[in-house]
Amino acid sequence: MTTFPCSLLTVRIIRMRNLRRADALSQSDCYVTLWLPTASCEKLRTKTVNNSKNPVWNETFYYRIQPEVKNLLELSVYDEDTVSPDDLLFTIRFDVARVPVDERVVMHFKSDPKAQEDLEVEFLVESASGPPETILTNGVLVCREVCTLEAEVNQTKRHKSKKDLSLSVKGSCEGTHSFKLGSDAIVTPPCPSTFHYVKYKEPILDVSLPKSKPRYKPCTCSYSTPKEVPPVVLNSLPKGEKVPIVEEKKYNLHVKVNDCQCSCPEDLDVRLGYELCPQEQEFLCKRKRRVAQALKQVLQLDYDLQEHEVPVVAVITTGGGTRSYTTTYGCMRGLQHLNLLDCITYISGLSGTSWAMSHLYRDANWTQNDLYEKIHEAKKQATKSKKDMFTKDRIKYYQQQLNQRKQEGYKTTFIDLWGLVIEYMCNDGKNNHKLSEQREALMYGQNPMPIYVTINIKDKYSTHDFKEWVEFTPYEVGFLKYGAFIQPEDFGSEFFMGHLIKKLPESRMCYLHGTWSSIFSVNLLYIWNRVSSSEEFWHRWTHDKLIDLDEDPYLPTKPYEIRSHMYVPAGELAQKIRAVLTDRFSVSQYHNFLKGFQLHNYYLENECFQRWKATTLDYCPNQLTEHEDYLGLVDAGFFINTSCPPALRKQRKVDVVVHFSYSAGSQTLPLEQACTYYKQQGIPFPNVVLTEEEKKHLKECYYFNESETPGCPILIFFPLVNDTFRYYRAPGVKRSSNEMDAGNVDVSSCNSPYNTFSLTYSEDNFDKLVNLSEYNVLNNQHLIFRALHAAVERKRQQHYEN
Structure with a gap:
């Protein structure tokens, strides 16, 4: 300040x-x-x-x-x-x-x-x-002084019919307030009403009086025109005093300007800063102790790991609908059998992976408990018939839930309906679980911290031209690029210049699932990129x-x-052509919690902004997100099918990335795209290069360690392939002749039962996919252990060098 x-x-x-x-x-x-x-x-x-x-x-x-x-x-x-x-x-x-x-x-x-x-x-x-003006800034966003205007209408006499008195302050959070002057002499809505506006924007109050017919004056043979109120310059009004603006026989209008609201960071409801929030820092302290004990046992170390020797391990997943939902359980069971779940600090996901993650985190001790029951429940949901998705009763439920959401103050879209469909696909009945409730699973550092990923987009731009990473954790929701975060309980509420203006109820998890896996946000340019990987023709x-x-x-x-x-x-x-190419059927929309903020004069020099600067509008500050009323959030897979970016925040200091690919089609393309993106952004990450021949015959696991690059994590990459599993039912245990069918898992052909648009699996196919993904983890434990040993040694060496 x-x-x-x-x-x-x-x-x-x-x-x-x-x-x-x-x-x-x-x-x-x-x-x-x-x-x-x-x-x-x-x-x-x-x-x-x-x-x-x-x-x-x-x-x-x-x-x-x-x-x-x-x-x-x-x-x-x-x-x-x-x-x-x-x-x-x-x-x-x-x-x-x-x-x-x-x-x-x-x-x-x-x-x-x-x-x-x-x-x-x-x-x-x-x-x-x-x-002088008091401002708050994180070096990228600037919070300026906000004043409030309280407007109060008192009706002294009844009107024959209801009439509207309208007040507007251009540039304010609220924009316009309208009051109905009723025949019962009661003003609705109840007064006073409040405007929030930026003090130094020269705000002006415009008053529109109830319309009345011109009156004929016989003495002058003319008509008298209705009275008008001249614009009121708000900065000219005395602070804290009621000022009469309109005084009529039947009603009057008074306003009062209150002093500025911005005095210190604690007064803001948006946290400005790129550092990790205090709750996550506290979690990391607790988690490190658990990880240190787990690593000592897993790696069979003959010494206790000191705090500076404990590596941060992040499990990164990709999206893929029911396929990624199912595969996540197999990978987690494989890690659990190797006693590695306690060695992990972060798990990130998007799309269908988020469905599985949120199911796991309903149990506050899920990593300590056997996953059999959770996988059995997931199997029940993945294999049940989806025919009842649009029965009369189900549609009635959808309508009732969407109406309730609209009444709460949300701007409902088709993506909210999609979220309710996901709720039906993954649950028996209504799921009231919320993101903030997952904090219980982190209270003692007993589980890895979940991170869910989406991107913010803009109308009439492809995701290659405009995308901004947004992360969701049980502690915060925020933009990596702008360093602005809010509590998940407040996500969707109305904000202005960092202040919470109107609190809305926290969204249920199903609505977030719709946002994180919004397949209905596809546009023609995304399809074009899948074919050509270039938008140059359309740009021209x-x-x-x-x-x-x-x-x-x-x-x-x-x-x-x-x-x-x-x-x-x-x-x-x-x-018109551009509008057709970039138009999306539906986009998840939430009130923009960056609304009102302005960019700092030196924002382009800020290292953290530069790390995530990746839109064509970054040099056009008047067109960036802080000027929008709503965020437009879509599945991050419409840019790159990865949930890795939040784990690569400098402040998280991730040492090992265990990357599970659940993609359809090419298993390496999303990772290659991510590597290209990280290189452009100057983010240290291993350079994954495979020959065309290697891509045709993918192995189950790859190890990449560029130890000479400072800050570069070790990468363990698991493509979704069926290699030795077809011959082995467990590592080193060959299948008998009557077990060969269980190893026949088609995850790559165009006729695969696991395509992204398949919502229902047979029980056999569900079991095969879970077993395959578990086997691939177990069969490559040596590479995971190698990465953990290397990370510990690197941490120890860095400490001695410093």
Whole structure:
């Protein structure tokens, strides 16, 4: 928490030279809009200059800015049309931080050097009067001071009919409140109502009075127009005092502005920081003691492991519907038989793996108990008929649950219905389990910590162009990229600038399952990528253009500053094609807990942001997630079928990754894609390279150890293959002739009974898949033990070197 002075930004739109034609028969009717969302909720604009190639405006605009946030001014040039919507010719984005303080700078933005098209703008940044502003930041997101406006309507007389009084504060969390003035003289909803808004955004209250008919005045032979209330500048109102805004015979309106809410990090309901939360750190201390004892026994060490010698082992899984749901149990049983479950610190999953994980974590001591009962229950669910999924009673239940969820304040989508279908597939009856309840399984460090993974996407962008990793644990839900986390009980509730505004009930686990495995969020570009692995063709024809601008004078750009560029929207046909390619049938939507935050001026230099920066909009801060009302969450498999990224957070210091692949098709492709992604992001990870011949004849397990790369974990990779299992019923125990059928498990052909869209297995196929995945673990225990020995030795060596 620090205080920083504000500055005054003056922008003078001077003129445009050699403006392109937007109309065939005349020059453009041009105007310029200014958008600086970090300083104002309003888009400002110049007057329109008609039919001119060289329009002159000479109009001046003022903004109060906070230099600690990234102030990216967008200047958009439009051609005004009277019949059709105005045409956006281009937008220039300019980083205000590049303007020297107290120095008037006239910039020439040359959008088309050949045509000598040139927008001339003058900038001046100088100190602003008034007290400094208190801000909180983690180096990427900035929380600014938030004020509240309490509005109270008192009705003194009855109305003949119900009428609405509407209040709005643009840029506030609530936006608009409406009050019904009833014939019973009771105002609904009950008063007062509250607006939350950013103090330094120059907020304005607009009041819309109940509509009334104009009254005829005989003496003047005219009609009197209904009364209007002029806009109220909220920063001009006295703090803590009731101020009358409307006083009528039948009702009156009073408002009261309360002081700012941001004073220290503890006041926020969103945790800003990339470090692990205190609850997870406490868990790690307890878990390390258990892991140390387990490793001593498993590795048959003749000494006690010290805290600094205990490696962090993470089990990483992939998605795959019922296939991954089933295989997870076999892998866990294999690890349990080797006494390795107590050696693991984290287990991460997505899609169908999350169904199995949440089932396991209903038992607070599942790793200490025999998994027979849990596998028997999973078998019952995987093999039961799914015909009753859409009976009349079941549909009635779905409708009742969705209505209840909507009444609670959630924005329901088809993915919520899909979550209820998953609930039916994996349970007998309603499952009231919630993510926060899994903390009981971590209370004494008795189990590995579960991590569930999804990605946040954006409309009209493919997952290759825009994706942001979101992790779910029993302790927190948060963005790896932004370093912002909330408690799982609050996920889905309404937030503004880090403050919890409206608490909603915590979602049941089934709705999260729908989000983590949202197969209905597929789009055409994802299918195209499965075939070609490149979007270059579609980029060329459908994407907007971002062009680096020539500037005069040239202002040096520091590493944290953004170069000026011009944005030119794609044509109407290209936009329609792009909309078709990127459209998803349904996306899971939750209230955005980043809403209102702003990006720090130095966010691009932040190491943690850089580690997860992977979208085309990372240099367009005005288009990033903190400006959205809702998150759009989909199955992470629509980018890469892996749950590994959260385990690779620097702060988790994972030493060994045990990677189980449950993918359909190529078993190595998701891992290869992940390795390419990690390399691009600068994340240490083994470089997995297999020849085409090796891919045709995959082994059960692979060991990768790049010990010379600092921070690089050891990787144990288990593809889903049937190799020696067809001949051996247990490691070293050959099958008899009448046991050969049990080893005939088809996990790779197009006719496999385990395809991703198969929801029901036969009992025999379920048993075969569980036994196969368990066998592959048991048969390669030597590689797992080798990795654990190597990790212990590396930890000891690192300690002595330090």
